[in-house]
Amino acid sequence: MSDSEHDWLRPAEQDETETVIDADTAQGDPQVAETVAKIKSLRQSIDNVDTAIVSLLAERFKYTSQVGVLKARAGFAPADYKREDYQIERLHRIAVDAGLDPDIAEMYREFVVTEAKRRHKRIADAGGDPGILDVFA
């Protein structure tokens, strides 16, 4: 699906049946056209950031899959609360330094740690053999 039409911009606060600002309307109003162009440019940057983050998440889950296999084979538990405390403190600090709301960093951490643990448990239940899970764990 293309993002190139401008009909994805809807004016707010028009009861429930929001109308759509299409390319013609945008062309007709130079100020609207400028806003639309700025939003498009920002969205391209957002998409580039998402590409980088999804690629990094792929690497992260490869690492945690390896940790899951090592833990399961050694009989270690999937959860590790000291490690989590360490990560919470660390990511909070990095977020503040980077100008990010630390709540966002904590939501990110919870999301990846919860998913990693869930996958660790599946690996452990399978006797330490990630099997088909290895591809996506």
Add this chain to the structure above:
Amino acid sequence: MSDSEHDWLRPAEQDETETVIDADTAQGDPQVAETVAKIKSLRQSIDNVDTAIVSLLAERFKYTSQVGVLKARAGFAPADYKREDYQIERLHRIAVDAGLDPDIAEMYREFVVTEAKRRHKRIADAGGDPGILDVFA
């Protein structure tokens, strides 16, 4: 908090009062010591990935904050479902290419879009002026 002690590794399946594998136990068993060393190395890589992702999230929320201000000033709605469909399809494709479970990419997308929308709405409610929100929005 340091991650350097080995007491963060607990054997699984020992009722609720899990005992802890400390540095001495790990030293005493070469195989356990090797597993612990491997996990530590992987965790360092995981931490490096998290540093990169949190830094990128900081940039992402700066961009979406700018989009929020532009939308609010122009009277556009915070939500944009065509844009979301585009992102869902795009991130699914990138995840598969990267060897990441597409469900993880979709969870990531939901998390950032939900937060961005919530912040857009706050900006809109404040009349397009991000004010104090600008720092973290």
